[in-house]
Amino acid sequence: MTAASTGDLLTTPDDLFWQEHSESITESDEELLRIVGSADLPALLAALAAATADTSFLSGDLRPPLTPVDTVGHPHGGMTPLQQERGRKVAFAALKRLRDEGITRARMLSEAETDTILEYLGNGHTEWAGMLRHELDLAPDKNGAPDWRFEDVAAGRDFTALIVGSGVAGLAAAHRFRQAGVPFAIIEATDRLGGTWQKNRYPGVRLDTPTFGYTYSFAQRTDWPQQFAEGHEIREYLETVAERSGVASLIEYGSALISAEWDGDAGAWSVTTETAAGTRQVRQFNAVITATGQLDIPNIPDFPGQASFTGTAVHSQEWDERTDWQGKRVAVIGTGASAYQIVPAICAGVERMVVFQRSAPWMLPAPAYHKPMTEVFSWLSRKVPHYAQWYRLWVTVLGIPGRFHTVRAEKDWPGAPLSVSPRNQQVRDELTRILGEQFSGHPELLKHAVPDYPPGAKRMLRDNGVWAKALTSKNVTLETSPIREITPTGIVTADGTHHEVDVIVYATGFRPSEYLEGIEIKGKEGIEIHDAWDGDARAYNGVTVPGFPNFFMVYGPNVGGVVAGSLHFMLERAGEYALKAIREVLERGIKAVDVRPEALDRFVEWVDTENRQMAWGQPYVRTWYQNSRGRVSQIWPFTNVEYWEATESLDPEDYDFLA
Structure with missing residues (x-):
């Protein structure tokens, strides 16, 4: 073996998609120069430093400056032309070394190497290191997987948890519980895993975030075909994750959670489930983890005469793939995320389409939205050890600061309610300019295409x-x-126009603030959770609720990100936090943990204060981020780093321990 390949080789990495070997590089110098010329430099330099065991070239003058992104990302994280030129020379020399020395395997990094590479990618933001280690396979202290086993801390104890849902959140929780060896059952109301990605099968469905930012830290697929994955690709990915993790065979399909009631004497939840046929079953579980999603309950407005429509009517999430829209007159109600995908996907094949708009959407330029991964990316993923995972980490780094600077409101800003700050106004002007180009020659459409609210609201x-x-x-x-x-x-519209249509598509979104709708959860003293919330769902870290011992939510209130960060990270951390709480129960030999009201109040005030500083928290803005009380109950107004810190340990001062 060469000197560069003699480090500790990974044998059991926390990655279900781990590949031990890369392909050998056989290309000529000329071809390597071409590849380097088209590569994303920060990700490539990090990968090459790790593969060659040489971090010396990650000097300060090559650090990507992470220039704040207003609308379009800056190539190479804002590296200057001079930095790029030097970076390409360094990358070319390192690629030749991989080729000439036959380096094809990844090594576990030392702590010093990890620190150096993370400081390089993060432009010196050492406070990001803990969160980024959670995502880095090669870090010696990757901190997502549990470092304990049930049999080591509670051997012989009768303890079982229930995980509700097998979508993105449920699979994440189940995988971590399985790693810890905590006995659990996982139920799924439908007959398939995958949650929203199994349900949403409408034409054009795909991610609206880059694919490599929408994967688990423990399942880092490298061969994604699309830069923004199509719906079926996400479904297939989740199915593969479930199979490889061993969770797929554990899922109880066709089993919906109807109710759960806490029994303080037994220290357990009495849970009632129901099959599609209506058969009910009552079982006891020591803990309940709900992973039922936010964008899951369709919102269909109640229009007069709705039931009289004789054509086909369907909500985007309930799309029947047998729906016949070809050559038909189609109405699409709504102009949000699903409509944005459905309308372009089918408009060429319909006789006539009417799009009903209540408010126009702001759109960020994404020229690669329908494009495959590049040939150079594919080559690097196959030939450079761990490159695709480093690229994923680079995407994660870019997402930490995100676009928060563009949506933070300035007090008494005179541009309100159309913008919230000078930078926000700049974004508005740029996006309006783009819309003007796109709707050139269509002034009547343009005036309706420009939103009347701030970008990011x-x-x-x-x-x-x-x-x-x-x-x-x-x-x-x-x-x-x-x-x-x-x-x-x-x-029929308010102006009296009657639009005759054969198909109505309700692209009208969901009711995300109505957490656990349709499920009865009774905690201590028989209090039902919806009564406790009274229209304002609140949970500490988005996970625990006072008065509901050993009850945990994954993707609960206030953990959704919209201008920064990774949703998968937030979901993983919520599941990991629940597991840490259960470890406390097991190690202390107690029945349960119950978060204290004052801890929740402190958390909510912290989150609310920050949300009020954002575009979506301004008093003149109305958005689905808000609940019926007008409080922003969906959005996490901080970075992933703050959530990593908040969920890294269970603070004993925040919980009551029930013996």
């Missing part, structure tokens, strides 16, 4: 021009008059 979509192209098609009409009623043959 609502979810921003990805824009590669297909939305404007669809709306300016001859067979598409944008209708902004409110819907008055639905008739047997169509839709």
Whole structure:
């Protein structure tokens, strides 16, 4: 073996997609120069430093400056042309070394190497290191997997947890519980795993975040075909994760949670589940972990005459793949994330389409939205040890600061309610300019295409021009008059226009603030959780609720990110936090943990104070981020780093320990 390949080789990494070997590099110097010229330099330099065991070239003058991103990301994290030129020379020399020395295997990094590479990628932000280690396979202290086993801390104890749901959140929790050896059952109300990605099968469905930012730290797939993965690719990924983790065979399909009631004497939850056929079963579990999602309950507005419609009506999440829309007259109600995908996907094949808009969406430029991964990326993933995982980490680094600087409100800003700060106004001006180009020659459409609220106040979509192209098609009409009623043959708007249609697509979103809707959860003293919330769902770290011992939520209130960070990271950390709480129960030999009300109040005030500083928290903004009380109950207004810190340990001062 060469000197560069004699480190500790990984044998059991915490990655279900781990590959021991890369392919050998056989390309000529000329070909390597071409590849380096098109590569993403920070990710490549980090990968090469790790593979060659030489971090000396990650000097300060090569650090990506992480220039704040307003609308479009800066190539190589904002590296200057001079930095890029030098970086390519360094990368070329290191690639030749991989080739000439036959280096094809990844090594476990030392702590010093890990620190050096993370400081390089993070431009000196050492406070990010703990969170980034959670995502880095090669770190000697990767901190996501449990470092304990049930049999070591509670051998012989009768203890079983229930995980509810087998979507992205449920699979993450189940994998960690399985790693710790904690006995658990996992139930799924439908007949398939995958949650929202099994349910959403409408035409055009795909991610609106980059694919490599939408994967688990413990399942880092490297061969994604699309830069923004299509829906079926995410489904297949989740199915593979479930199989490789051993969770797939444990899922009890067709079993919906109906109710759970805490029995303080037994220290357990009495849980009632129901099959699709209506058969109910009552079982006891010592802990309940709900992973039922936020964007899961369809929101279908109640229009007069709705039931009289004789055509086909379908919500985007409940799309029947047998729906016949070809050559038909189609109405799409809504202009949010699903409509943005459905409308361009089918408009060319319909006779006529009417898009009903209540408010226009802001869209961030994403020229690669429908493009495959590049040939150079594929080569690097195959030939450079661990490159794709380093690229994923680089995407994670870029997502930490995100675009928070563009949505933070300035007090008494005169541009309100159209913008919230000078930087936010700059973003508005740039996005408006782009819309002006896209709708050139269509002034009537343009005036309806520019939103009347600040950028970032609502979810921003990805824009590669297909939305404007669809709306300016001859067979598409944008209708902004409110819907008055639905008739047997169509839709009547407030101005009296009757639009005759054969198909109505409700792209009207969900009811994300109505957590655990349809499930009865009774905690101590028989208090039901929805009564305790009274329309304002709150949970400490988005996970625990006072008065509900050993009850944990994954993807609970206030943990959704919209301008920064990784949702997968947030979900993993919530599941890991629940597991840490259960470890406390087991090691202390107690029945349960119950978060204290004052801890929750402190957490909510912290989150609320920051949310009030954001575009979505301004009093003149109305968005699905808010609940019926007007409180922003969905959004995490901090970075992933703060959530890593908040969930790294269970503070005994925040909990009561029930013996």
